[in-house]
Amino acid sequence: MSVARTDKDRGLNRLLRMPSFGVRMMLPALLLLAALSIFPFLFIVWMSFNEVSPIGGLSFEWVGLENWVNLFADPAVRSSWMISAIYFVATVGLEMFLGIAVALLIHEVVWGKNLALSLFLMPIFIAPVMVGLLGRFLVDPTYGLYAWVLNATGIFTKNILGSGESALVAVILMDVWEWTPLVTIIVLAGLSSMPDEVIQAARVDGASYWQRLRYIVMPLISGVVIVALLVRSMDAIRFFDIIFITTNGGPADATKIIPIRLYETAFRFFDLGYAAAIGLGMLAFSIVIANLFLRILKAQGLAR
Amino acid sequence: MGKKGERKAMRPSNGLTRREFLTITGAGLAGASLLGISGCGQEGPSGGAAGGDVWKQFKGTTLQFISENTPPTAAIAANLKPFKELTGIDVKITQIELGALVEKVALDFGAGEGQYQIIYADPYQVLAPYYQGLAELNAFNEDDSLPSIPKGTGDFIPTQLDAAGKFESEEELYALAYDAPTMIWMYRKDLFEKYGPQMEQDLGFDPKPSDSSTWDQYYQIAEWFNDNANEVKYGTGHQAKQYDSLMCDFSNILWAYGGDYFENGVEVGRLGSEDPGPAQLDQPKALEAAEFYNKLLSIAHPGSTTWDWNGVDEAFRAGELAMTPNWHEFAAGIETSDLGGKVGYTRLPTGPARVADMYGGTGIGINSGAPEDEQRAAWLFLVWATSPQTQRMGLFSEEGGGTPTRQSVYDMPEVQKAKTRPSDAPNMLTADAVFKAWESQNIGLRPKIQQWNECDTIIFTELSKMLAADKSPEQAMQDAKESFDRATGAA
Numbered sequence: 146m147s148v149a150r151t152d153k154d155r156g157l158n159r160l161l162r163m164p165s166f167g168v169r170m171m172l173p174a175l176l177l178l179a180a181l182s183i184f185p186f187l188f189i190v191w192m193s194f195n196e197v198s199p200i201g202g203l204s205f206e207w208v209g210l211e212n213w214v215n216l217f218a219d220p221a222v223r224s225s226w227m228i229s230a231i232y233f234v235a236t237v238g239l240e241m242f243l244g245i246a247v248a249l250l251i252h253e254v255v256w257g258k259n260l261a262l263s264l265f266l267m268p269i270f271i272a273p274v275m276v277g278l279l280g281r282f283l284v285d286p287t288y289g290l291y292a293w294v295l296n297a298t299g300i301f302t303k304n305i306l307g308s309g310e311s312a313l314v315a316v317i318l319m320d321v322w323e324w325t326p327l328v329t330i331i332v333l334a335g336l337s338s339m340p341d342e343v344i345q346a347a348r349v350d351g352a353s354y355w356q357r358l359r360y361i362v363m364p365l366i367s368g369v370v371i372v373a374l375l376v377r378s379m380d381a382i383r384f385f386d387i388i389f390i391t392t393n394g395g396p397a398d399a400t401k402i403i404p405i406r407l408y409e410t411a412f413r414f415f416d417l418g419y420a421a422a423i424g425l426g427m428l429a430f431s432i433v434i435a436n437l438f439l440r441i442l443k444a445q446g447l448a449r
Numbered sequence: 450m451g452k453k454g455e456r457k458a459m460r461p462s463n464g465l466t467r468r469e470f471l472t473i474t475g476a477g478l479a480g481a482s483l484l485g486i487s488g489c490g491q492e493g494p495s496g497g498a499a500g501g502d503v504w505k506q507f508k509g510t511t512l513q514f515i516s517e518n519t520p521p522t523a524a525i526a527a528n529l530k531p532f533k534e535l536t537g538i539d540v541k542i543t544q545i546e547l548g549a550l551v552e553k554v555a556l557d558f559g560a561g562e563g564q565y566q567i568i569y570a571d572p573y574q575v576l577a578p579y580y581q582g583l584a585e586l587n588a589f590n591e592d593d594s595l596p597s598i599p600k601g602t603g604d605f606i607p608t609q610l611d612a613a614g615k616f617e618s619e620e621e622l623y624a625l626a627y628d629a630p631t632m633i634w635m636y637r638k639d640l641f642e643k644y645g646p647q648m649e650q651d652l653g654f655d656p657k658p659s660d661s662s663t664w665d666q667y668y669q670i671a672e673w674f675n676d677n678a679n680e681v682k683y684g685t686g687h688q689a690k691q692y693d694s695l696m697c698d699f700s701n702i703l704w705a706y707g708g709d710y711f712e713n714g715v716e717v718g719r720l721g722s723e724d725p726g727p728a729q730l731d732q733p734k735a736l737e738a739a740e741f742y743n744k745l746l747s748i749a750h751p752g753s754t755t756w757d758w759n760g761v762d763e764a765f766r767a768g769e770l771a772m773t774p775n776w777h778e779f780a781a782g783i784e785t786s787d788l789g790g791k792v793g794y795t796r797l798p799t800g801p802a803r804v805a806d807m808y809g810g811t812g813i814g815i816n817s818g819a820p821e822d823e824q825r826a827a828w829l830f831l832v833w834a835t836s837p838q839t840q841r842m843g844l845f846s847e848e849g850g851g852t853p854t855r856q857s858v859y860d861m862p863e864v865q866k867a868k869t870r871p872s873d874a875p876n877m878l879t880a881d882a883v884f885k886a887w888e889s890q891n892i893g894l895r896p897k898i899q900q901w902n903e904c905d906t907i908i909f910t911e912l913s914k915m916l917a918a919d920k921s922p923e924q925a926m927q928d929a930k931e932s933f934d935r936a937t938g939a940a
Contacts, residue, residue: 199555199556199558199559285752285760286750286751286752286755286764287752287760287763287764287767287769288763288767303751304751304752304754304755305755306754306755307751307752307753307754307755307917308754308917309917309918392691392755393690393691393692394691395690395691395692395754395910395913395917396690396755396916396917396918397691397910397913397914397916397917397918397920398691398910398913398914399917399918409906412548412552413548413551413902413903413906414902414903414906415555415578415902416903
């Protein structure tokens with residue numbers, strides 16, 4: 146019995162003992178992190194098991210798994226995930242392809258390289274809300290330049306934002322226009338850091354441009370390409386502004402991606418418990434995607 | 450309405466100066482009641498406003514007023530100095546888009562902080578769901594130590610006070626009617642004059658928009674313009690974007706055809722209800738309305754499915770449309786555009802059941818979570834901001850101004866004069882149309898229920914699927930009904 150008490154006392158002493166110097170140094174940062182991230186996260190998890198309503202003062206009513214069951218059973222949310230998937234693949238795919246292509250092109254430019262790069266980078270500096278307003282203006286059937294050109298040439302005579310397919314294509318292209326330069330600049334950084342002598346040696350050996358690209362350049366920049374992919378993927382999952390401004394998720398819900406659905410649930414219906422579940426679903430998806438890319442980086446020895 | 454961005458119309462520069470305002474309102478008369486207007490009160494308690502001190506008792510207080518960015522608030526924000534001089538109260542005004550306002554107000558109510566003492570209380574998105582967060586105003590109006598409503602509540606247009614200020618009870622008042630946008634029929638008078646005889650010959654009826662015009666005739670006129678007039682691209686255009694505007698546009702026709710969202714829809718719209726019962730959107734009259742709306746939109750400008758009220762106004766002003774249903778306050782912008790003098794305004798067409806013109810007005814209320822003194826100070830602002838003279842000032846303001854909610858303002862000689870061109874207050878050109886629209890049998894009031902935000906989204910999403918994704922009207926209305934019932938708990 147006395148032995149047991151001694152062990153217990155020892156455990157208590159260890160618990161009450163002053164934390165080590167390292168822990169004490171980290172404590173302010175840990176507390177800040179807890180205040181900013183951990184507590185809100187845990188709160189949101191708790192909210193997702195409640196019906197939360199701001200009507201008549203913030204109220205919580207325990208509903209168990211109801212919100213989570215709805216998340217998987219609600220056809221409207223499923224539809225939004227589908228549209229998000231299409232949107233994700235289309236925007237990230239196009240941005241990566243075009244971004245790499247333009248980076249390779251600009252890398253080869255000898256005269257006016259800085260000017261070309263500056264002009265190409267301009268869309269990044271425009272707020273997404275402004276891109277949405279600009280896009281809406283350009284495709285407006287009354288005075289939109291693009292709408293007029295497409296109509297006059299007979300390429301597309303319908304109302305661009307008025308039908309589901311063309312509206313989705315339009316918002317995808319607006320996103321691609323804005324964020325392709327980001328991929329370009331990241332890839333350009335990778336291209337600039339390539340050792341010149343390797344390329345020169347390949348040239349001396351008679352390798353064509355495509356051979357150099359396939360066997361030397363792409364392997365050398367694959368790390369930065371995956372970083373660009375990771376950055377754009379994280380952004381694309383939580384994309385919101387342009388669609389909110391241009392179509393508000395319409396027409397016929399054709400552009401209602403999951404962040405728009407989340408906003409609507411949280412701040413139009415004030416169904417905060419269900420919104421918490423949707424938000425946590427988005428978070429889980431983001432973590433899966435991020436881990437996927439990190440594994441690829443690790444496999445290539447580019448990350449620890 | 451959700452509304453009304455483009456209503457910040459230019460106005461002739463005859464807005465009141467501060468001195469004129471003070472003279473008119475009586476603030477310059479030492480010790481006199483400013484707005485109590487003793488002897489003029491119709492319903493308001495007498496004596497409450499007597500003495501200048503009642504206006505100064507909260508001197509040094511700062512109040513926060515959160516409002517949608519509407520012309521009345523823009524006009525008030527530009528003319529706050531008289532209120533400061535009268536009361537010594539500072540009012541900070543936050544003007545934002547309605548959706549953001551609802552978010553902030555809901556979160557403020559939820560937190561119980563009373564951060565915003567004065568609230569732009571949209572009847573459907575703020576009043577109905579959060580009326581418990583608003584102070585009951587009769588208590589202030591009957592308080593002898595506070596000024597009462599000048600000319601009493603009876604001076605407000607009755608349907609507007611009910612719709613904007615009350616919830617479920619005839620007696621309790623949560624907001625004072627502050628603005629009054631209403632949907633009316635806007636048409637190119639010049640084109641109707643030019644083509645009238647030919648149209649009459651072709652269609653077999655007098656096409657001139659009037660109180661006897663029907664929605665069916667509206668359709669025929671629109672189709673005639675599509676086929677015969679070169680001045681405009683299309684006969685009609687609509688605010689049919691997947692948004693609140695689509696619900697507004699459709700509701701006019703729903704009611705005109707005898708349909709409604711809920712049983713006893715008129716009362717659910719006027720006073721509101723916490724338990725509106727099952728939705729009625731699957732009923733034959735509602736279905737007939739949806740079928741007609743679908744048919745009408747099939748010949749409307751194709752841009753309609755991407756336009757809200759601003760979009761359709763821009764298209765109308767750009768000369769693309771011969772006519773459109775839109776909020777009457779857009780008249781101010783139209784009259785100062787190239788179309789000035791060429792546009793006519795009248796009540797919306799009638800349907801098989803009745804005429805219905807969607808009302809989109811709003812009230813202002815007091816946050817019951819604010820400290821008592823701040824609530825009382827906020828009452829002074831409410832009385833001042835909705836007083837006849839402040840509304841008159843707003844009507845003629847260069848900032849826009851919206852339209853008054855009080856009968857006495859419309860009775861003023863200078864306001865009567867503005868009903869005819871050339872007008873110093875172009876919105877008054879629509880006065881005849883909106884006064885008919887505000888009659889209790891004509892006003893279109895959407896359901897004032899706590900779940901309206903969700904129901905609104907349901908109906909405009911289903912309508913958008915009908916218009917842009919070929920969903921049948923029957924299926925759209927059936928799906929809307931089922932979703933309404935789930936949202937309201939009637940399922």
